[in-house]
Amino acid sequence: NAGVTQTPKFQVLKTGQSMTLQCAQDMNHNSMYWYRQDPGMGLRLIYYSASEGTTDKGEVPNGYNVSRLNKREFSLRLESAAPSQTSVYFCASSSRSVTEAFFGQGTRLTVV
Amino acid sequence: QQQVKQSPQSLIVQKGGISIINCAYENTAFDYFPWYQQFPGKGPALLIAIRPDVSEKKEGRFTISFNKSAKQFSLHIMDSQPGDSATYFCAASISNFGNEKLTFGTGTRLTIIP
Numbered sequence: 001n002a003g004v005t006q007t008p009k010f011q012v013l014k015t016g017q018s019m020t021l022q023c024a025q026d027m028n029h030n031s032m033y034w035y036r037q038d039p040g041m042g043l044r045l046i047y048y049s050a051s052e053g054t055t056d057k058g059e060v061p062n063g064y065n066v067s068r069l070n071k072r073e074f075s076l077r078l079e080s081a082a083p084s085q086t087s088v089y090f091c092a093s094s095s096r097s098v099t100e101a102f103f104g105q106g107t108r109l110t111v112v
Numbered sequence: 113q114q115q116v117k118q119s120p121q122s123l124i125v126q127k128g129g130i131s132i133i134n135c136a137y138e139n140t141a142f143d144y145f146p147w148y149q150q151f152p153g154k155g156p157a158l159l160i161a162i163r164p165d166v167s168e169k170k171e172g173r174f175t176i177s178f179n180k181s182a183k184q185f186s187l188h189i190m191d192s193q194p195g196d197s198a199t200y201f202c203a204a205s206i207s208n209f210g211n212e213k214l215t216f217g218t219g220t221r222l223t224i225i226p
Contacts, residue, residue, distance in 0.1 A: 040121070040219075042118070042216040042219050043216040045214070094212075101214060
């Protein structure tokens with residue numbers, strides 16, 4: 001089982017460039033999430049999607065947009081990357097009740 | 113505002129010892145408290161979780177202790193092993209008919225030394 005797959009694993013962007021982080025899950029989960037992980041800050045929720053066709057802001061949504069393309073896929077877009085967005089990004093999914101959230105391997109993004 | 117406060121930031125324990133990580137929360141509506149384990153280069157993975165209707169849950173060498181009145185919960189790792197060296201995150205959420213979101217603590221880097 002692949003679980004939650006994120007692409008790419010590593011990316012370096014220049015300030016002002018745009019990019020989309022891709023996430024797909026094969027567990028038929030309804031809910032999907034994007035977190036960012038920074039040293040000393042833990043994991044902070046950027047956006048989440050409780051079901052196909054719905055998205056909501058989390059704790060730190062500024063500078064990001066998301067698309068829940070279908071039940072399997074949830075993408076995160078940076079329209080104009082800033083150095084403050086240098087981080088490790090994790091996608092996660094869970095069934096209707098978040099008794100267990102499954103995480104991808106992460107995308108390490110550096111903005112120079 | 114940190115809704116879930118975790119301590120210590122780092123912890124070094126000798127092999128065979130007990131590792132203890134503490135978390136405190138503010139929102140009394142939280143009703144699900146999981147702990148996640150993360151190895152370098154990997155995503156977090158669920159280790160053990162508890163709901164506030166019980167004060168303790170044990171799975172193998174891992175135990176969660178929960179104090180509802182103090183709004184605190186802790187992870188105890190008995191007989192700690194080098195393979196337990198990882199970063200541990202506590203978290204909390206509110207049951208909301210499929211609209212739950214996890215709020216994480218800041219993490220504890222645990223190192224088990226021989």
